[in-house]
Amino acid sequence: xxxxxxxxxxxxxxxxxxxxxxxxxxxxxxxxxxxxxxxxxxxxxxxxxxxxxxxxxx
Amino acid sequence: xxxxxxxxxxxxxxxxxxxxxxxxxxxxxxxxxxxxxxxxxxxxxxxxxxxxxxxxxxxxxxxxxxxxxxxxxxxxxxxxxxxxxxxxxxxxxxxxxxxxxxxxxxxxxxxxxxxxxxxxxxxxxxxxxxxxxxxxxxxxxxxxxxxxxxxxxxxxxxxxxxxxxxxxxxxxxxxxxxxxxxxxxxx
Numbered sequence: 001x002x003x004x005x006x007x008x009x010x011x012x013x014x015x016x017x018x019x020x021x022x023x024x025x026x027x028x029x030x031x032x033x034x035x036x037x038x039x040x041x042x043x044x045x046x047x048x049x050x051x052x053x054x055x056x057x058x
Numbered sequence: 059x060x061x062x063x064x065x066x067x068x069x070x071x072x073x074x075x076x077x078x079x080x081x082x083x084x085x086x087x088x089x090x091x092x093x094x095x096x097x098x099x100x101x102x103x104x105x106x107x108x109x110x111x112x113x114x115x116x117x118x119x120x121x122x123x124x125x126x127x128x129x130x131x132x133x134x135x136x137x138x139x140x141x142x143x144x145x146x147x148x149x150x151x152x153x154x155x156x157x158x159x160x161x162x163x164x165x166x167x168x169x170x171x172x173x174x175x176x177x178x179x180x181x182x183x184x185x186x187x188x189x190x191x192x193x194x195x196x197x198x199x200x201x202x203x204x205x206x207x208x209x210x211x212x213x214x215x216x217x218x219x220x221x222x223x224x225x226x227x228x229x230x231x232x233x234x235x236x237x238x239x240x241x242x243x244x245x
């Protein structure tokens with residue numbers, strides 16, 4: 001069973017490499033049960049969006 | 059008459075300097091990179107096609123100049139020392155020994171609206187500057203210059219796994235900083 005620390009790593013890596021089906025399933029299972037990690041998931045998406053918008057905000 | 063004349067270039071200068079500072083974190087180096095970019099732009103002005111905007115074309119040149127500078131600096135050993143970064147300190151502080159969050163991330167209120175707020179962008183830039191140098195460099199290559207993970211690993215001469223670890227740490231650090239300094243989830 002995936003813990004928050006490893007789930008967070010995988011969530012982050014999903015922005016940098018293709019995630020395997022198995023990893024995706026493990027993350028989904030964890031996220032169903034963990035509000036903190038669901039917040040983290042949304043926040044990572046937001047951080048990506050903000051960082052990629054930054055060149056247009058300079 | 060070419061669209062690339064010195065007056066047109068000067069209009070983009072301050073933007074380019076800000077762009078370079080974010081990646082190089084050194085105003086003098088940033089100035090040098092921009093100067094070289096403008097010189098290269100003049101020399102190669104016949105290559106500019108108006109299919110892209112002048113700014114986009116200049117940023118393309120600037121990215122190469124920034125990478126050249128980072129490469130040069132990487133060869134100077136005294137500058138390559140990781141400024142006392144304790145690699146795992148942050149991760150250890152964020153998670154308990156059983157792998158759970160020490161304090162689970164709280165909801166961020168209306169994050170999309172923040173992007174309309176000028177002050178939010180200042181906080182975001184400050185948070186970038188506060189990241190450890192190696193993390194910030196890799197993160198900005200990935201998100202700001204939109205390089206692939208493979209390109210970044212090559213550029214920084216590190217393994218792919220190490221690259222993922224560094225990028226993850228950067229996101230954790232940035233999340234913490236925004237959480238505390240913008241979304242007000244002070245603990």
